[in-house]
Amino acid sequence: MQKWLFLVFTFCSGGYAIAQPAVRDEPRHHNVFENNYVRVLDVYLAPHDTTQFHIHSTPSVFVGLTNTATVGQLAGQQPVKSDFVAGRAWYDSLVTPRIHRVWTEDTTWFHVMDVELTGGRPRTNEPGLQSTSLKLLFDEPLVRGYTAQLSAKENFKLPSSKAGYLLISFDETSVTLQSANHTQQRLMKAGHYSWINEATIVQVNDMPAHLLILQLR
Numbered sequence: 001m002q003k004w005l006f007l008v009f010t011f012c013s014g015g016y017a018i019a020q021p022a023v024r025d026e027p028r029h030h031n032v033f034e035n036n037y038v039r040v041l042d043v044y045l046a047p048h049d050t051t052q053f054h055i056h057s058t059p060s061v062f063v064g065l066t067n068t069a070t071v072g073q074l075a076g077q078q079p080v081k082s083d084f085v086a087g088r089a090w091y092d093s094l095v096t097p098r099i100h101r102v103w104t105e106d107t108t109w110f111h112v113m114d115v116e117l118t119g120g121r122p123r124t125n126e127p128g129l130q131s132t133s134l135k136l137l138f139d140e141p142l143v144r145g146y147t148a149q150l151s152a153k154e155n156f157k158l159p160s161s162k163a164g165y166l167l168i169s170f171d172e173t174s175v176t177l178q179s180a181n182h183t184q185q186r187l188m189k190a191g192h193y194s195w196i197n198e199a200t201i202v203q204v205n206d207m208p209a210h211l212l213i214l215q216l217r
Contacts, residue, residue, distance in 0.1 A: 020075075020099050023114060026054040033195065037119045037163055037216040042191060045070075045110040050103035056114075057097035059142055061214060063113040063168055064088040065190045069106040075099040084112060086190070087170045089145060089212050091138045113191055115166065115214065117142040122217045124163045129215060131156040144215040148202075155203040158196055163216035165196040173209035175202055 023029050024041060028051050033040040039058075045051065053075060064084045073079040104110045122141050133156040134146040148156060158165055169175075169188035177184045179198040185205070186194065202211070 020053045020055050023054045023056050024116070026052050029054070029114065033193065034118075035164075035195070037117070038166060038214075039116040039118050040166070040193065041114040041116065043110075043112045043114060045102065045104050047104055047107050047109065049110075051101045053099060053101045055097055055099050056092075056094050058116040058118060059091070059093050059140070060117060061089060061091050061115040061143060061145060063115065063170075063191075063212060065111040065113065065170065066109065068104055068108060068110040070102055070104050070110060072100055072102050081105070084110065087210055089137060089147070091140050091143070091145060093140070111191060113168065115168075117216075119163075119216065124161070124217050126159075126161060126163070126215075126217070129158070129213070134213065142217055144217070146213040146215070148209070148211045148213065150204045150209045150211070152204055152206050152208060154209075155201055158200045158202065158213070160199040161197060161215070165216065166214040167194045167196060167202065168192070168212040168214070170210040170212060173207055173211075174205035175209060175211075176205060177202060 024031055028045055029041040029043050032042045065086055067086050068084045070084055071079045071081050119142055128144055129146060133148050133150060137145040137147055169192050170190060172189045174187050177194060178201045
């Protein structure tokens, strides 16, 4: 009898997991960029809005862009309150897939990015970035993460990379991206991003900048 109940529970649990959408298919997770290395999901939740239950199963970097009181609920567990903080980024291996939903308990919108690392395995063995302007946050098999807090007119250089870089702004700033082939000026707001492959000088223009740099591997 106990064995039969265990089999029924296992079957039902598996069926429940299969029934949930992958995070990229959850309606509030917007796929704004994708290549062979990353899938960038931009997530907005209105005050007191709730996501569907969904599955995270790909190693990811999460980027907090607002100060928002939220509640998360893992499938089959009690809700847990947490406060998201703008300007924070962290890596999650998601070795154990996570099925959850999130809602806001705040009067302001919730904005976060989920950068899925879709490469599957490291493809380069490029050294880490050595600029004194960058602070290493994490060093993982598929990605290194750095932050840079720069004053106006400061800059740093990204060497050329076979895998590339994802540059994300935590807040509003103005930058010039200068490579051998082109120069681009960008007004970047929280959550704006640029994909960079070539050797590029990132020049902050007339306002301070708080940036996240993901070095793909």
